[in-house]
Amino acid sequence: MSTQAPHLSATQERSLRDIFPGDALLLTPEQTLVFATDAGRRMGTPLAVVRPTTEAQVVELLRLAQAERLPVYARGRASNQVGACVPDRPGIVVSLLHMNRILDIADDDFVAEVEPGVVTSDLQRAVEARGLFYPPDPASIDISTIGGNVATCAGGMRALKYGVTREYVLGLTAVLPGGRVLHTGGRCHKNVVGLDLTRLFVGSEGTLGIVTRIALKLLPLPQATATLLAGFASMEAAMHGVRRIFRAGILPVALEFLSPEVLDCVARRQTPPWPDSVRGALLIRLDGSRESLPLEVRRMHDALHTSDGTSGDAPGDATGNEPPVWSAHGVGRDEEEPLWAMRRGISPSAYLxxxxxxxxxxxxxxxxxxxxxxxxxxxxxxxxxxxxxxxxxxxxxxxxxxxxxxxxxxxxxxxxxxxxxxxxxxxxxxxxxxxxxGVGMAKKEFLHLQLSPLETELMRQVKHAFDPLGIMNPDKAY
The missing domain is CATH 3.30.70.2740 (Alpha-Beta Plaits)
Known part of the structure; x- marks a missing residue:
């Protein structure tokens, strides 16, 4: 931890007031307390909270922060679980929620350009109204921001078929320490010129700079979706079901598993539709055209009820290679939503x-x-x-x-x-x-289990190239 006293000098405070007039600057402990933590519940010390509305303000802030050696922490809705935006050293928290404009949706380019404070579900609704599709769907989709999704390379349930956030970021604008403005990538869906600095930012957890504009790839909106909830007699049988799905050549949009402990947990909060014999479950989503989707649902049903060939015996043997003992399915939002509501209910049910x-x-x-x-x-x-x-x-x-x-x-x-x-x-x-x-603060103690000393040193050298004084979200991620 830094030995710096947890307050701003009078000169630093005046400079911040010049850049962020009125309520764009928060200084009192009562105002800044909520910005000291995230969903992981770790606490830090904001010296101030600033709420920019323009890129020019971010430029001036990072010039000041570089000159004054002030740590800077970019923040969206703080739905992060690992302390990635917590001000571990006393510093300036930058709330990007007021930079929340959808700047462009280009039907022919299949591109959207947004500011970092746009809420993910708001963007999805906006593009779907135009027959377009932005697939990444983190669990916090209704509260998390695109900027936060980029910082953590957010995934979600649709990542199985459509990939994670990095697959959809075509380009971005970022302000670096000292006020340098970096433009990477663009609106092209393919680009192999130079090192991929765009992807370097995606998942960097705010350690390189502050992203102020993001160009995102869009897809055509699928015509139809269907969901199947399959209940098995054991966890082992459910896992064999996963194997059978892939061996049948099926790639679902989403494939979620619920363990016996989770099924019991959900049952504490609501009356489940499955019988007591269900001790493991798979929640599966498919999409496609209206004509092809019923065929895909049938293929999924057949795959789940066919032996995966892991033993010489018939389905139902002692290996756990049994078909589902119960199932339910829905087509379209109204029928599917009750099935997915049970999946979303896991986290609140856990605290029971x-x-x-x-x-x-x-x-x-x-x-x-x-x-x-x-x-x-x-x-x-x-x-x-x-x-x-x-x-x-x-x-x-x-x-x-x-x-x-x-x-x-x-x-x-x-x-x-x-x-x-x-x-x-x-x-x-x-x-x-x-x-x-991501890593944030929560997983740093375990990094030596996965990253070699060479990998860690190279990552630190990359950070030094962007942030030579180490002011961007210090002591996080790597």
């Missing part, structure tokens, strides 16, 4: 199990999913704690919620120990510490 949560978002090679889930269940039993596993199994991304009572020192200690064991288990399978949340 324990009042505190360590939320991890590990990913493993798809073929190791069952090994990972089985290993995590063993860790839960060893530490006598509930661990809820669910998430985007189509791309190997599992949410691991370690539930505990923070008022119980023993449970807190066991939860911390379980976290370490989960991370080591994941790395033993050549998995990653984070599939979509």
């Amino acid at each position: 199990v324990r009042p505190n949560k360590i939320g991890e978002d590990i990913a493993v090679p798809r073929g190791r999913l069952l090994d990972a889930l089985t290993g995590i269940r063993a860790i839960a039993q060893a530490h006598d704690l509930p661990i809820l596993t669910y998430g985007h199994v189509g791309d190997g991304n599992i949410h691991v919620n370690i539930m505990y009572d923070g008022a119980d020192p023993s449970e807190t200690t066991r939860a911390d120990a379980a976290t370490v064991e989960v991370m080591r288990l994941v790395r033993s399978m050549d998995g990653t510490l984070s599939g979509e949340h």
